[in-house]
Amino acid sequence: MTEPYVKHTVNQNIGTIEFFHPAHNSLPSNILSKLAEIITKLGQNDEILVIVLKSGGNRTFCAGASFKELVSIENEKQGKAFFSGFANVINAIRTCPKFIIGRVQGKTVGGGVGLASSMDYCLATQYASIKLSELNLGIGPFVVGPAVERKIGVSGMSQIAIDANTFFSADWAKQKGLYADVFETTEALDKAVNKLAKELCSFNPEAVKHMKHMFWRGTEDWDELLMKRAEISGRLVLSKFTKEKLNSYRN
Template identity: 50%
Template sequence: MSLENTNGSLETSFQNTIAIVQFGHPASNSFPSELLNRLTTEINDLSRNEAVSVIILKSEGSKAFCSGASFDELLKVENEEQGLEFFSGFAHLLNAMRNCNKIIIGRVQGKAVGGGVGIISACDYVFATPQSDVKLSELAIGIGPFVIEPAVSRKIGKTAMTEMTLAGHEWKSAEWALQKGLFSALCKAEKLDAEVESFAGRLSSYNPEALYEMKKIIWEGTETWESLLFERAAITGKLVLSDFTKSALLQFKK
């Protein structure tokens, strides 16, 4: 199954009981709202698909994994309602990933920024390469990683999340991300797919009911996210309207 247009691409393929979901966008695999919504719908559909036991989430190309929110779309936000709607897209996706009945394996081939780090944090197990540096640069454009913060903090702890956020001009290495728990394993780029497929194959041989019960345990204590992430989206949606943010976004685009 493949969906593609100017707002990015989304393709799902199947290997036995493994679903492989690949998203892409010409701008470093960034997310306009339509692509966010399509990915959320796909995760929800796969959660209900009894023929699927494991999901692999990946992005296209060999460079960036995900550069977060679409700057072009952020610049088009004209009021708080539009801002809330856009950032709620990330809230819906993170909630879909944590509520999904299936274990989600992240395949991270390159750098991730902002919302991309949030998506990685919402995966249950993540393979990455030494080129997979990460950064939370939201403060530099006048907003903050408010929507994704619960997912990031849950994965690497509040202290490491704070370090990433306040030093948002710095890239954190893939090795740093591995040590903090954002990544589960590092492997050379040429071995990434083989490692991911081998692990997914092993997981898919396990009792689906046991995997489902394990998924629920992994995400215990996150029930407040059903409302919390949207409260955070409202904060970001308001901040994105500031003159500081509009100016910073234009500078970043240049």
């Protein structure tokens, strides 16, 4: 696999969304836009009763923001537009009336942690360690922060956000509530994801819809909140500190 993609399939009332990017499943604007679009589309499809979100490949689940796109941002408008892509995906998951299962097969960084935190139910392998690296770049996990905080609490979120150079283990993430369970192999993970998805298909869709609304109570302002956070990140990515840090990595 060398070309980026976002694809989806529907099988026995289960909608599966898969994204891939050769740069460790990073998330440029076009993939973020496609993810938000497909999540919304499948949520409106009455044939689909549950959604599984996964990434391609066997190693990294998601490397977060596209480095190539970060270094190309030249003004605040472009910065806000890029970071709002993460906001749109999180809000698409939040407002989708179906439960979304996250399948995390490997390491996840930055925006990928926000993506995993947004899932209604997230399963992972023992290799699925997490890192919020944004502070190291002079930015901060502003857009994904509310989703991460909602899932693992202020204490857990602040710990990984401040210790921005450290990968926290999958077991740590499970203890904090990000992962519902952790498996030794990808095969065991897939078996558990499929089992759960089939079970969810046997439940009353109306009950699921109301439960989803209940679980996300208190996030009704996120359309506005996450866009404000995108503005903050969009300004900081233009700072001298961040530009120098990004250039040091590029060189």
